[in-house]
Amino acid sequence: MKKGVLLINLGTPQTPTTEDVREYLQRFLSDPRVIDMPAWKWKPILNTMILPKRPAKSAKLYQQIWSPDHGSPLLYYTKQQALQLQKLLPDYVVKFAMSYSDPLISDVLTEFEAAKVDDLTIIPLYPQYSTTTVGSVADDINRFFYRRSVIPNLHLITDFCDFKPYIQALAAKIAASLAEFKPDLLLLSYHGIPKSYVAKGDPYQQRCELTTKLLLTELKLKVPVKQTYQSRFGPDEWLTPATDATLKTLPAQGVKRVLVASPSFVADCLETLHELEIENREYFLTSGGKDFALVPALNADPAFTQVLRQLVLQPR
Amino acid sequence: MKKGVLLINLGTPQTPTTEDVREYLQRFLSDPRVIDMPAWKWKPILNTMILPKRPAKSAKLYQQIWSPDHGSPLLYYTKQQALQLQKLLPDYVVKFAMSYSDPLISDVLTEFEAAKVDDLTIIPLYPQYSTTTVGSVADDINRFFYRRSVIPNLHLITDFCDFKPYIQALAAKIAASLAEFKPDLLLLSYHGIPKSYVAKGDPYQQRCELTTKLLLTELKLKVPVKQTYQSRFGPDEWLTPATDATLKTLPAQGVKRVLVASPSFVADCLETLHELEIENREYFLTSGGKDFALVPALNADPAFTQVLRQLVLQPR
Incomplete structure (x- = not known):
């Protein structure tokens, strides 16, 4: 065969x-x-x-x-x-x-x-x-x-997303960043979809929430964690909280150093390398944030x- | 999961x-x-x-x-x-x-x-x-x-058809019949399809021929074996040799006792219980055959x- x-x-x-x-x-x-x-x-x-x-x-x-x-x-x-x-x-x-x-x-x-x-x-x-x-x-x-x-x-x-080796590889990638960069908060930013899709039966939101849960069990972190959704397109309501809005308000809540990971991407692309690394970094820093770091995607690891x-x- | x-x-x-x-x-x-x-x-x-x-x-x-x-x-x-x-x-x-x-x-x-x-x-x-x-x-x-x-x-x-446990189960089923009934020939009768389908790329004929080959390797038989196709429907040319035509001519060639198995069916149905067991038995016996036996399908074995x-x- x-x-x-x-x-x-x-x-x-x-x-x-x-x-x-x-x-x-x-x-x-x-x-x-x-x-x-x-x-x-x-x-x-x-x-x-x-x-x-x-x-x-x-x-x-x-x-x-x-x-x-x-x-x-x-x-x-x-x-x-x-x-x-x-x-x-x-x-x-x-x-x-x-x-x-x-x-x-x-x-x-x-x-x-x-x-x-x-x-x-x-x-x-x-x-x-x-x-x-x-x-x-x-x-x-x-x-x-x-x-x-x-x-x-x-x-x-x-x-x-609930396949143990995937969760372990993702956790290891985030842990490697945490070893070099001590954030006030870890932000898990997933690609978003319109809320209407979820209402029609798309299980994506549930799968993202499960990923976060399994990841946190694996990581056993001491820093606080927040889950957000990015990449909104068009006038519809998308899943919230939004990554950009969140990063703009975090500094006022005392979060000056943020580490961002994006578990929905297994390869870096426009949404991580530009939207997160360039745009959202800018939002965070101009809102009073001090340090912004991005966990690379799993890529060729x-x-x-x-x-x-x-x-x-x-x-x- | x-x-x-x-x-x-x-x-x-x-x-x-x-x-x-x-x-x-x-x-x-x-x-x-x-x-x-x-x-x-x-x-x-x-x-x-x-x-x-x-x-x-x-x-x-x-x-x-x-x-x-x-x-x-x-x-x-x-x-x-x-x-x-x-x-x-x-x-x-x-x-x-x-x-x-x-x-x-x-x-x-x-x-x-x-x-x-x-x-x-x-x-x-x-x-x-x-x-x-x-x-x-x-x-x-x-x-x-x-x-x-x-x-x-x-x-x-x-x-x-080339999954070893399937070939072994099929061979065991045929061997069990052979232990009780000594035929002059083993006929492997597969459900047929029109030749035009094969010409258009249907690999079925090749899969049937492979099944026969693997089965014979597994069985190590001493009796001769023939492969045929049954259940023709409509005026088109179907795969040959046809089971019915073959059973009608076998007695004249000295085959008086025939054992028939139908590897394309894993459950007995009209094509085995009626077409083979009743119709084709009749063709064989009225053409000079003496004994006709059918290997049951794998069924609930x-x-x-x-x-x-x-x-x-x-x-x-």
């Missing part, structure tokens, strides 16, 4: 130019799992209000986090995760794909098919299940295999590759 | 009446995975040429295999397989479903959802993958989870439940 593993993350513009960012945003924001609005209502907004202006603004942000050596951090780290996992699983074919940029999920599934892989484990790289991320990946996979001639054994891991290996091999 | 197992087989009329057989055949023969023809072309044939007459004929066959105690053999054995597996896997929620009769796949998936099962292993009970069986099950599962809010970890086993358990728990 020929076995394979497919790691999937969100995607990235190919280059940090307005044109490429527009193409990426168009794909991303056209996914009905991401924007839960009828197409007839959303498409005109997307095409007349968002795609004309936002890509130029967004491209400037991407330029600030783009690596001269490696380009897109998300793409680079995902590639490293796949390469490292391939070394740990020499009998498997390990590949990675992206939901909204090359290599696209359907293209990579076609590669697995051509390679005659007959047992495929698919790991969307989102520890906390959400309809907006893992749900979208599952839809892509369903579309690919619907009415397909050959369907391999499929193992789809839709959530791993070999401990995380071990988590992925164990996810693939886990006894049932 | 709450784990579940779903066993799936084809289906059965609820009772062996013309009315119930019609409902069942309508569902079965309306599946585009089963009849690979555009609906505009097939529906009129189905509705004017098949559904008016065939159900009455078919109901008479079902009446001959219906168990006074247990009703439909396929439903009974599938239920037994699920009950036995539940005992072997007490920490799992084990259920079964049918593609074309109650309990339907979508209904049982809804039950797993209501039970908050977050890790689900799905085993279509067809050892040899075919688009017409496992492909259809996969489509049902895809349809159920497409755009669904909550998607559990999913493990879909699409083929297990505890050895097969162990195969299912190992399929669920198999190390990756």
Whole structure:
């Protein structure tokens, strides 16, 4: 039996130019799992209000986090995760794909098919299940295999936030930062989603709260901890408390040194390297904060590759 | 983590009446995975040429295999397989479903959802993958989870004909018959499919040939063996040699005692209990054959439940 593993993350513009960012945003924001609005209502907004202006603004942000050596951090780290996992699983074919940029999920599934892989484990790289991320990946996979001639054994891991090795790797990463930086408070900032999605049954909020709980049990911290949600987009009400609003008010409450970790990202990207590291640091410091430090994502940390290996091999 | 197992087989009329057989055949023969023809072309044939007459004929066959105690053999054995597996896997929620009769796949998936099962292993009970069986099950599962809010970890086993414990259980079943009945030839009769499906990429024929090969390696037989395909339906060319044509010619070639096994069925059903046991026995005996014996399907044999358990728990 020929076995394979497919790691999937969100995607990235190919280059940090307005044109490429527009193409990426168009794909991303056209996914009905991401924007839960009828197409007839959303498409005109997307095409007349968002795609004309936002890509130029967004491209400037991407330029600030783009690596001269490696380009897109998300793409680079995902590639490293796949390469490292391939070394740990020499009998498997390990590949990675992206939901909204090359290599696209359907293209990579076609590669697995051509390679005659007959047992495929698919790991969307989102520890906390959400309809907006893992749900979208599952839809892509369903579309690919619907009415397909050959369907391999499929193992789809839709959530791993309560998988002990993941919690341990995340705790170790935070503990390493705590050994060098003593904060007044640890802020756990998760990517947010609209409250209406949760009301419709998305278990994401519950998965984030569970992650925080398991993480704190593992860490046995003495510093206070706060959980927030970041990356709000559009006019809807999103999960609260918001990361930015929280960081603006913390100094007045006596928190002068803050350590921020973002457990919903396993690879650094615009939301961590710019939104947290640049924007939110600024909010905190201009509101009276003294020191701001960010825990890096698990990225190419070999401990995380071990988590992925164990996810693939886990006894049932 | 709450784990579940779903066993799936084809289906059965609820009772062996013309009315119930019609409902069942309508569902079965309306599946585009089963009849690979555009609906505009097939529906009129189905509705004017098949559904008016065939159900009455078919109901008479079902009446001959219906168990006074247990009703439909396929439903009974599938239920037994699920009950036995539940005992072997007490920490799992084990259920079964049918593609074309109650309990339907979508209904049982809804039950797993209501039970908050977050890790689900799905085993279509067809050892040899075919688009017409496992492909259809996969489509049902895809349809159920497409755009669904909550998607559990999913493990879909699409083929297990080369899974060693299955081959061993099947070999043991055949060996048990051989201990009591010494045939001139062992006939392995698989359910057939149209040749055009194979040409379009259905790997079923290859999977049947592999099963035969692995089985013979395991059995180390002295009697000759022949592989055939049964259950042809409609005017298309199906895989050959055909079981019925073969059984009609074997006696003239000196085969007077034949043992028949049907590795594509893990539960006895119309195709084994009537088509093989009654019709094909008759063909063989009226063509000069002396003795005809049929190896029972794996059915509720505890050895097969162990195969299912190992399929669920198999190390990756």
